[in-house]
Amino acid sequence: MLPSAFIRGATLIAGFFLSASIGGASLVGAAHAQGTGSATLDNVRARGQLLCGIAGNVPGFSLADSQGKMNGLDADSCRIVAAAALGDANKVKFVVTTTQNRFTALQSGEVDMLSRSTTWTLAREGNLGLVFAWVNYYDGTGFLVKKNANIKTAKEMDGATICIQPGTSTELAVSDFYRLNKLKFTPILIGDLAELQGAFLSGRCDAYSTDGSALATFRFTQGAKADDLVLLPDIISKEPLGVMVRKGDDKWFDLVRWSFIASLTAEENGVNSQNLDTFAQATVPDIRRLLGQEGELGKALGIDNKFGYNIVKQVGNFAEMWDRDITPLGVPRGINNLWNKGGVQYAPPMR
Numbered sequence: 001m002l003p004s005a006f007i008r009g010a011t012l013i014a015g016f017f018l019s020a021s022i023g024g025a026s027l028v029g030a031a032h033a034q035g036t037g038s039a040t041l042d043n044v045r046a047r048g049q050l051l052c053g054i055a056g057n058v059p060g061f062s063l064a065d066s067q068g069k070m071n072g073l074d075a076d077s078c079r080i081v082a083a084a085a086l087g088d089a090n091k092v093k094f095v096v097t098t099t100q101n102r103f104t105a106l107q108s109g110e111v112d113m114l115s116r117s118t119t120w121t122l123a124r125e126g127n128l129g130l131v132f133a134w135v136n137y138y139d140g141t142g143f144l145v146k147k148n149a150n151i152k153t154a155k156e157m158d159g160a161t162i163c164i165q166p167g168t169s170t171e172l173a174v175s176d177f178y179r180l181n182k183l184k185f186t187p188i189l190i191g192d193l194a195e196l197q198g199a200f201l202s203g204r205c206d207a208y209s210t211d212g213s214a215l216a217t218f219r220f221t222q223g224a225k226a227d228d229l230v231l232l233p234d235i236i237s238k239e240p241l242g243v244m245v246r247k248g249d250d251k252w253f254d255l256v257r258w259s260f261i262a263s264l265t266a267e268e269n270g271v272n273s274q275n276l277d278t279f280a281q282a283t284v285p286d287i288r289r290l291l292g293q294e295g296e297l298g299k300a301l302g303i304d305n306k307f308g309y310n311i312v313k314q315v316g317n318f319a320e321m322w323d324r325d326i327t328p329l330g331v332p333r334g335i336n337n338l339w340n341k342g343g344v345q346y347a348p349p350m351r
């Protein structure tokens with residue numbers, strides 16, 4: 001085990017017990033008889049705001065613009081949940097979390113959900129008292145190198161130094177890859193993202209490794225210098241990036257999960273924020289249920305029956321989020337497309 005992985009494990013275990021004894025008790029206590037059946041939803045309602053853990057510094061995922069508006073797919077993932085829970089996508093407080101403190105932020109109740117390029121793994125669900133509600137981006141670990149190093153594939157990098165953020169699944173994926181291929185590497189572990197990227201650019205490491213999406217967006221932000229950087233063709237792991245909630249509040253889990261499914265159902269049915277109101281008298285049963293024109297799907301989740309309408313009206317369907325947040329970075333939809341367009345995003349029936 002890498003030393004940093006050990007430290008990370010110790011921190012997370014400590015965090016879990018802390019949340020079980022402090023945050024956990026207070027959260028359970030907040031669920032009163034007249035509540036929604038979800039302690040987290042009751043708290044969100046009482047506060048009038050969703051507390052959503054994001055990274056805050058990753059273009060395309062979560063980054064504030066000059067007006068202070070948080071943009072990106074992870075930020076929009078928070079907004080659809082606020083639209084569902086509160087009827088207002090703007091009622092989100094974005095809480096910046098790091099790769100190392102993200103799980104304790106959720107365990108302790110500092111945030112109601114985590115939407116932060118976090119890979120769904122067994123250990124994260126099995127050990128931390130947390131659960132993934134949906135995957136908003138199917139990704140994989142990649143490598144970025146300098147063009148002048150003339151490296152064509154990851155297997156050529158025997159003995160390389162690789163810049164990685166500690167506390168990430170990247171650390172584990174790179175370690176597996178080198179072990180499997182009987183090659184050596186030296187990890188350069190730097191927690192602060194800007195510092196890590198600076199270390200790579202200044203030549204302290206031969207490669208920078210993280211989720212392919214983040215490498216593509218980092219390269220994109222280099223402007224004219226992007227051509228000096230090469231994304232290697234190797235994708236060495238599966239990194240399904242998802243949103244997490246605490247275990248033990250199943251109704252909140254349902255609400256978060258079905259908010260995503262609503263945004264996908266809208267895309268599947270060609271319903272978007274622009275044409276939504278032309279469906280006021282919808283005839284397609286799936287659309288009628290999505291928009292709350294029939295059925296009691298909102299009631300089943302403890303929220304407004306128009307939650308699907310609110311999500312699409314205020315944030316858009318999943319394709320609109322993708323086009324707004326990811327497309328400008330030049331990343332194709334690929335495997336993240338709908339199942340009937342060659343991807344793996346598949347919405348279970350809203351009925």
Ligand SMILES: N[C@@H](CCC(=O)N[C@@H](CS)C(=O)NCC(=O)O)C(=O)O
Nearest residue numbers: 055099117118119168169170193214
């Ligand atoms: N998906 C991996 C990696 C997550 C990760 O570290 N993502 C980077 C991508 S740039 C990030 O969010 N960095 C921002 C920061 O740490 O401030 C995991 O769950 O461990």
